[in-house]
Amino acid sequence: MLVSVTGGTGLVGSHTVAALVADGHRVRLLARDESTVDRALSPLGVGAGAVDVVTGDVLDELCVARFVHGADAVLHAASVYSFDSRRHREMGAVNVAGTAAVLDAARRAGAGRVVYVSSFGALLPARGRVLGPRSPVGRPRERYLATKAAAETVAREHQAAGAPVSITYPPALLGPHDPKMGDQTTRLLNTLRGRMPIWPLGGLPVGDVRDTAALHAALLAAPGNGWERVFGPGHHLTTRAYVRTLREVTCRALPTVYLPARAMLPVGVLAGLLQRVWPWHIPAEYGAIYTCACAARVDAGADTGGVTARPVAETFTDTVRWLHREGHLSARAAGAAGVRVHAGEPR
Known part of the structure; x- marks a missing residue:
């Protein structure tokens, strides 16, 4: 075909x-x-x-x-x-x-x-x-x-x-x-680099x-x-669960403050206006905050074409490992997920 x-x-x-x-x-x-x-x-x-x-x-x-x-x-x-x-x-x-x-x-x-x-x-x-x-x-x-x-x-x-x-x-x-290096990969990367210490409450499917x-x-x-x-x-993850999973796979503390998503929307609007003239990426994006504020879940009975989602910890580990291997993350930032690469696991 x-x-x-x-x-x-x-x-x-x-x-x-x-x-x-x-x-x-x-x-x-x-x-x-x-x-x-x-x-x-x-x-x-x-x-x-x-x-x-x-x-x-x-x-x-x-x-x-x-x-x-x-x-x-x-x-x-x-x-x-x-x-x-x-x-x-x-x-x-x-x-x-x-x-x-x-x-x-x-x-x-x-x-x-x-x-x-x-x-x-x-x-x-x-x-x-x-x-x-x-x-x-x-x-x-x-x-x-x-x-x-x-x-x-x-x-x-x-x-x-x-x-x-x-x-x-x-x-x-x-x-x-x-x-x-799309939006979701960059968001995870910024979290591990300490550039996202504040997260909106809510959640999203991952x-x-x-x-x-x-x-x-x-x-x-x-x-x-x-x-x-x-x-x-x-899997539907709250933002707390998202960060908690990253902590588990990297064995890092990742200190994070959570604020109500709707209260953060004005910050996202201002960041979007500033981004039009600021040459470097600003992590506080209105769209990401808005998505968390909507906090929509996929119906548990919805058809996924017979494909079962793998454990989210596996996805996070493989993503962090790849980011480290490609030089986007330091060994310290990758934590335990990066160390396993050097312990003889397949690259």
Whole structure:
């Protein structure tokens, strides 16, 4: 089977490509810069010759049409995932217009299966703070989440028209080998570096990118038109549980103060305004605080495509270990999770 994949050099896309190649499928990537492909995939055991690359952008309709031509299935994972206020305009273009372009092209090309990678955040704020496949599209009061909600509407319109589109809702994802050091990896990194001593109360679903990749590989190979809306495997963590798990895997104290999330929202607004002129990243992001304030849980009965979420401590340990091995964390900051690398465990 030939699968065309956007976003294949990002965290979700690269791990999904590795899962597809391991299952024996042919993969075609759409990438703005071909030089980023090997850097993203080689650490996952996918050689340079294992995928075909179409150089281009999701906003280029002719390029997208060529990219999906002849594909048996399409995975649209390309997205600007960031709470950085400096990227608001880019989010609107890529997340909304890009999704429309790719899904329209895939439908015209007759792809037998299309998987759109949404986000649980596209359904926020949730009624009763519980998310499920019947949850309506959200009306989040945050720019990134709002663009994902708008793209979600586009995908649901294709579903309503009978197109073979599946929508997945990954949790906040961690795991080893993050090619672009995305939002969640950076947040964990900043916590271990002592740059986030204050956390909002609340919580969020957290999962392992390898589990979501396994879900995507299963959906793309599935026959028929089932599995319309599927949640990525994960666990709901309060922010206290998040930090506590990091303490357990690193054996570090990580002193932390917790404040009500809604009381911290004005701080996030001010940080976003300052970020537009401040050249360095400010960890106090409105979007992250807002997500914790919503504190939405995924319905325990929601379908995860038959993939069981691995223990969250395993995900945190593997992420910290990778960050240390790649030089992003010192041995002291990685703590016990980093020490185990030097005790003879596989690298």
